Amino acid sequence: MDANGVKQPLLSKPLDSPQTYKKELQRRRFRRCKSAPLAEAIPQEANLNGSIQRSESILGNLHPSFKRIAIILAFYLGIGTMCFYLVRKDIDGEKTNNLLDAVYFCIVTMTTVGYGDLVPGSVLTKLLACAFVFSGMAIVGLILSKAADYLVEKQEILLVKALHLHNKVGPTEMLKEIEANQVRYKCVTTFIILLLLIVAGTTFLALVENLDFVDAFYCVCSTITTLGYGDKSFSTEGGRAFAVFWILTSTICLAQFFLYIAELNTENRRRALAKWVLSRRLTNVDLEAADLDNDGVVGAAEFIIYKLKEMGKISQEDISLILEEFNDLDVDQSGTLSVSDITIAQSS
16 A cells, blocks of 8 residues: 555665665665565564575575485385395305395495396396386485585585685675585586596405406496496405495486586576676567556566566566465555555455
């Protein structure tokens, strides 16, 4: 509802000085227009620091429940190890320790590596392998990838510190840097971790499995890509104990790296589109399309919405849903919202 029937302007008039504008902007962070609810109506959990709030939401989305992950993984490996241990006589191939071989076979099946050094030799073991390969792939794709995300996220701060080693970077600047280049840092960090895993696997195979350097590197590549020819694999008891952890980590890391590459490519295309949208010249057709209320004048809000639509950040369906909610809250159909409108709408 508007005071005295006069519509309030969408944006306030320009302030006199940059200092005054900055103070006004901080004071009105949650009050974008005069008819908006007072600050007391905002939930207490809302964070007044905008940059920290955005960064915490990003970090919160990337922090999985490690307790749940540990329980699910332990349950899968426990059931898989027990099943394959009970049918160990029906598993053919090079064997070392019965319990270790059962865990190793479960991991190799879960990650779809399938060396062929241990293979199911009966109908029961083949059916078990089919069941555990599908359930294992689901666990790797839906849960363990989140754990890899978390590990990468924890390394981003160290990477930013390394890039700005000679500059004093505060927490706020660091969070802004991570938020602006989040996908790029994920790609770099995952690539570094992947290189370390490749070096560790190659070194271990050369020292413990007594493979020459080329064969060790060849076995590492065929493992992390889940190619698994089977001509080179972990055949010793110590090698399989190492493989239980290394295969799981390296295969997930490689999958995450390719995922981040695709995400980075998409982000670069979106930035290029946004740059083109902001740099191209406006025409009369653009103004007509941006005039949402067909009053012959394009306001700041209409112009922003039009540009966001061009960038692909919002769609007409999104706008329609928001306008529908706005109309429901605008009880007196004045075109603006006030505390009275919201109170009446919510009470009804």
